Amino acid sequence: MTKKEIIQDLEKNIYCRIRPSRIHGVGVFAIRRIPKGAYPLVSIRDVPVIPIPEKEILNNKKIPGAVKTMVRAFYARQNGNLCFPAHSFNQIDISYFLNHSKHPNLEATDVGDDILFRAIRTIRPGEELTADYSTYSD
Secondary structure: OOHHHHHHHHHHOOOEEEEEOOOOOEEEEEOOOEOOOOOOEEEEOOOOEEEEEHHHHHOOOOOOHHHHHHHHHHOOEEOOEEEEEOOOHHHOOHHHHOEEOOOOOEEEEEEOOEEEEEEOOOEOOOOEEEEOHHHOOO
16 A cells, blocks of 8 residues: 555545454454444455364464463354454454344445455444354355
């Protein structure tokens, strides 16, 4: 990105931040009004997934308990495996912090290799952003 593109991105496209949530631990919150139809979040999905047996992680004494707790909170389980994206936990995007709701204010839309989250209605500053996990995740 150029200097001009960075400034324009800050002016027009940055809507959210992470902070403590009443729903669950940490969540994503609007820092300014998000109009209905806007796309405040993009999750990059074109990352290979590496399944690792859950026991290998949870029984590994070198992995701190706090890290195991985060792994259980963020990564999907399938057939006794934890499904890890092929990058460091330190590189997860803000969409990982979306909390689930059966009455969400965002909907997930597949666009190529990405998932875009579109505002179903206008979202007020300070409001937590939520999504229905069943619409974009097994």
